[in-house]
Amino acid sequence: MLNVAMLSKWHVHAADYARRLQNHGNVKITAVWDEQPERGSEWAAQLGADFEADLDNLLKREDVDGVVVDAPTSMHADVMVAAAQAGKHIFTEKAMALTVEECDRISAAVRKADVKFCISFPALTRPHQLFAKQLIDDHILGDITLLRIRNGHDGALNNWLPEYWYDEKQTGGGAMMDLGCHPMYIASMLLGKPKRITSMFHYFTHRAVEDNAQCSIEFISNAVALVETSLVTFKTPSALEIYGTEGTLMISDDSVRVISKKLDLPFSGWISPNQLPKEQPLPIIQWADALLHNKPMPFGLEQGTKLTELLEAAYTAHKENRTVEFK
Incomplete structure (x- = not known):
């Protein structure tokens, strides 16, 4: 126990x-x-x-x-x-x-x-993100040039988040520090080490922290990630788009389409896979099982630090109105 x-x-x-x-x-x-x-x-x-x-x-x-x-x-x-x-x-x-x-x-x-240490990165347990990583690892899309991720809801717009969610002293930020974490750590997993970042944050509901935000991140591989998040958008479909030199992956909610020069098909065009990687247990369950059964611990210190590195630079870029370069 x-x-x-x-x-x-x-x-x-x-x-x-x-x-x-x-x-x-x-x-x-x-x-x-x-x-x-x-x-x-x-x-x-x-x-x-x-x-x-x-x-x-x-x-x-x-x-x-x-x-x-x-x-x-x-x-x-x-x-x-x-x-x-x-x-x-x-x-x-x-x-x-x-x-x-x-x-x-x-x-x-x-x-x-x-x-043992584990941070909650639930998006990395889901079939869509696991499929995207598999395509990149297998070089099915070629060299990645552009990644676009969108994640949003209407929590600030319709006031169903607690009011302390907008207290910068407690949270450190708004939409990007909250929902924006997910596209940030997905981008880190898929594209590796960042090179520089710019931010554009907005305050639609006039609170102390941003409720609508976008970051552009260049990685040392020369890929660019567009990270979009919002607390003021109604019924926002999650989106993951990956564009490469030899293929493209488009995911929106449960729709998955891929096209690639490397897929051996009797026809050309977009295809939808009939099988995706199996969904993994949520991080909280993996943490408990790792402690109980001495299993590998997912999502550790290095991954948590990389996320904070991106977030800290994103807020610096916004507050100082400049491009921030990573060391």
């Missing part, structure tokens, strides 16, 4: 993580901590777990093997360093932290304590 503590209900995904762990069968939620004690105490009662108002006391508990970090992003570094130093395995919501410096602090603590 894996004993887990939930560290805050701040993030909108926290309740879903708790539900999935409770449905796992070999995981028990034993304790809850929250930076807002009233919220945490109420949640702990709902989960049938103990509430600990003091984080250090929770991390000393012997009935806590690992922690799920859903605290405000601005608190991630302090919370995860403390968890690692206490010898607790870590699952964290994205983003890993607000700066690469903070990610380095977390990484150093995790490695020194020799605990």
Whole structure:
């Protein structure tokens, strides 16, 4: 049995993580901590777990093997360093932290304590993204020249996100820091090391953080990624488009079309695959299974740091109105 503590209900995904762990069968939620004690105490009662108002006391508990970090992003570094130093395995919501410096602090603590770490990159478990990676790895599309990813909803437009979602001190940003994480880490997985980035952020609902955003990223391979995200678009189909020197992949919701010079077909034109890679378990389940059965841990420190590197540079590019080059 894996004993887990939930560290805050701040993030909108926290309740879903708790539900999935409770449905796992070999995981028990034993304790809850929250930076807002009233919220945490109420949640702990709902989960049938103990509430600990003091984080250090929770991390000393012997009935806590690992922690799920859903605290405000601005608190991630302090919370995860403390968890690692206490010898607790870590699952964290994205983003890993607000700066690469903070990610380095977390990484150093995790490695020194020799605990396991996983960040939530759910898009990398889905058939469409796995298929795109397979095509690129097999060079079916040739050299990639352009990647376009769109991810959006109407959470800010129709006010179904919590109001603290727009508090920059807690979140570090708006749409790009939230939904934009997904296209950012997909681009990183598919295209590798970034070279430079520009940003265009907008404030449609006049909040303190952006609710509509786009970044253009050049990679050292000379590929360009257009990363688009929004909290103010109605019924937004997710889109993944990859253009290469010898082929093109177009994905929108459940529609998948590919064309390539390298596909051995009795006809020319677009085709839709009749089989995609098998969907993998969600990261929270892979984390639990890795701890229970000593399996490989997905989506680790290096991937989390790469995402923060992109996000930190994106916000610098926006705030300073310039192109930011990566080291």
